[in-house]
Amino acid sequence: MTAKDVEASRVVPEHIRSVFVRYAATLQAGDAEGIAALFAPGAVLQDPIGTPPYVGREAIRSFFQAGFNDTGGGIRFEPEGEVRISGEHAACAFVAICEEATEPFEVSTIDFARFDAEGLIGSWTAIWGPENFRRLKR
DSSP: OOHHHHHHSSOOHHHHHHHHHHHHHHHHHTOHHHHHHTEEEEEEEESSTTSOOEESHHHHHHHHHHHHHHHTSOOEEEESSOOEEETTEEEEEEEEEETTSSSOEEEEEEEEEEEOTTSOEEEEEEEOOGGGEEEOOO
16 A cells, blocks of 8 residues: 555545544453454454464454453553544554453553554554563452
């Protein structure tokens, strides 16, 4: 894809920002179907980086549904700063807060996305590790 192709596509900063906002809203709502709809049919999700990827909407939907099942429902996903955008690529730091989990916790992440020409997420990589994980008190 050339720079001209990206400019002619739906991958404009306003659209990318709106997808990140919808991603956070669907996480909080515990809406695995809504999250999967943001991804291209053959999209790749790696969460966290270094783990086997989830490929395709159904695998991505199943990943999020399992996460909601494990954490007691929705996950509050709060941005730390603005979405950084360069063409079809974007990144944002977030804190994922799981207050309804049996043992409540939060984890700080940096999420990188690449968008396709239709404005759907083609790939999403979350970077976090054990040192970014914190238990919360009830």
